[in-house]
Amino acid sequence: MKKKEILVLEDLLGSNxxxxxxxxxxxxxxxxxxINLMSSPGSGKTTLLESLADCLSPDYKMxxxxxxxxxxxxxxxxxxxxxxxxxxxxxxxxHLEAKxxxxxxxxxxxxxxxxxxxxxxxxxxxxxxxxxxxxxxVLLSSPEGDDKPKKYPKAxxxxxxxxxxxxxxxxxxxxxxxxxxxxAKEINPNLKTFVISxxxxxxxxxxxxxxxxxxEELRAKxx
Amino acid sequence: MHELSLIANLxxxxxxxxxxxxxxxxxxxxxxxxxxxxxxxxxxxxxxDIFKNDTMASDATLEIEKVPLKxxxxxxxxxxxxxxxxxxxxxxxxxxxxxxxxxxxxxEKMDLLI
Numbered sequence: 113m114k115k116k117e118i119l120v121l122e123d124l125l126g127s128n129x130x131x132x133x134x135x136x137x138x139x140x141x142x143x144x145x146x147i148n149l150m151s152s153p154g155s156g157k158t159t160l161l162e163s164l165a166d167c168l169s170p171d172y173k174m175x176x177x178x179x180x181x182x183x184x185x186x187x188x189x190x191x192x193x194x195x196x197x198x199x200x201x202x203x204x205x206x207h208l209e210a211k212x213x214x215x216x217x218x219x220x221x222x223x224x225x226x227x228x229x230x231x232x233x234x235x236x237x238x239x240x241x242x243x244x245x246x247x248x249x250v251l252l253s254s255p256e257g258d259d260k261p262k263k264y265p266k267a268x269x270x271x272x273x274x275x276x277x278x279x280x281x282x283x284x285x286x287x288x289x290x291x292x293x294x295x296a297k298e299i300n301p302n303l304k305t306f307v308i309s310x311x312x313x314x315x316x317x318x319x320x321x322x323x324x325x326x327x328e329e330l331r332a333k334x335x
Numbered sequence: 336m337h338e339l340s341l342i343a344n345l346x347x348x349x350x351x352x353x354x355x356x357x358x359x360x361x362x363x364x365x366x367x368x369x370x371x372x373x374x375x376x377x378x379x380x381x382x383x384d385i386f387k388n389d390t391m392a393s394d395a396t397l398e399i400e401k402v403p404l405k406x407x408x409x410x411x412x413x414x415x416x417x418x419x420x421x422x423x424x425x426x427x428x429x430x431x432x433x434x435x436x437x438x439x440x441x442x443e444k445m446d447l448l449i
Contacts, residue, residue: 113359113360113448113449114448114449115362115446115447115448115449116356116358116446116447116448116449117444117445117446117447118352118356118444118445118446118447119443119444120348120352120442120443120444120445121441121442121443121444122348122352122441122442123439123440123441124341124344124345124348124366124440124441124442125341125344125440126348127344127347128344205337205340206337207337209340236373237337237373239373240337240372240373240374241337265420266371266373269371297430298422298423298430299420299422301430301431
């Protein structure tokens with residue numbers, strides 16, 4: 113046998129990026145705005161989706177893909193709101209990948225306005241995986257602490273939008289909302305920021321307006 | 336902690352390229368891993384060793400080149416290479432910084448036995 117050196121130069125995430133681009137293309141052509149929600153476990157992603165279900169209906173149609181390591185619990189919470197939801201249980205994997213979303217593609221109704229993907233609760237690994245979204249949102253809840261952006265920079269660096277959640281809990285906590293936003297904007301000056309409490313409804317009108325405007329822009333661009 | 340799934344992708348690319356060349360064995364693999372890639376090189380090495388049994392790469396060695404962060408300030412044009420994350424331009428204080436290098440996760444090259 114003889115030895116041969118070959119130059120490959122292939123991206124290990126290349127196949128994920130390719131599938132993600134296909135998903136984005138197809139959903140965009142259908143006029144569906146796709147939003148990937150990333151955060152630590154317990155920062156309020158599912159509660160936010162329940163609140164969005166109330167805010168967006170009856171004018172807009174949404175559906176949800178839920179990512180968790182185990183159980184159908186989150187999808188059931190969303191279905192209880194009358195919203196179609198599909199659960200991906202990763203069986204241990206710490207993030208969703210585009211091919212997992214791609215497998216659900218045929219179930220997604222064509223007349224949808226918004227498709228939300230709730231990623232596995234983890235502020236590290238999901239940041240590396242494009243799922244075909246148009247908007248990536250990172251959530252930071254007040255009990256987590258205002259120092260998180262610089263400790264987990266990639267999630268903030270790769271996101272379009274930062275949601276500071278559970279602001280109704282801020283008063284007794286040593287959480288400085290301005291500081292958290294300043295730190296996140298130093299990492300990514302283009303981050304749009306919203307300060308919300310999904311339970312109390314604080315900031316939900318502004319967030320709805322951002323999603324609706326983004327949907328209109330997407331449809332205008334691809335009309 | 337998603338190094339195992341990345342190594343599964345790596346093995347798919349390695350085997351496809353090796354078969355294209357009609358190779359029997361893969362003896363050496365070199366990766367470029369950026370400091371901002373979000374993966375831990377030590378974990379990649381462990382995952383690589385877990386996967387290699389009973390594959391074409393069962394005797395292969397892995398080399399990981401760590402690629403430092405390279406940024407350009409979009410306001411003043413300063414370019415800087417660093418192992419640490421940079422959020423603010425040292426020259427003009429702007430936060431409008433573009434990452435040029437440091438996010439790579441690339442299979443650069445392999446040695447094959449044909």
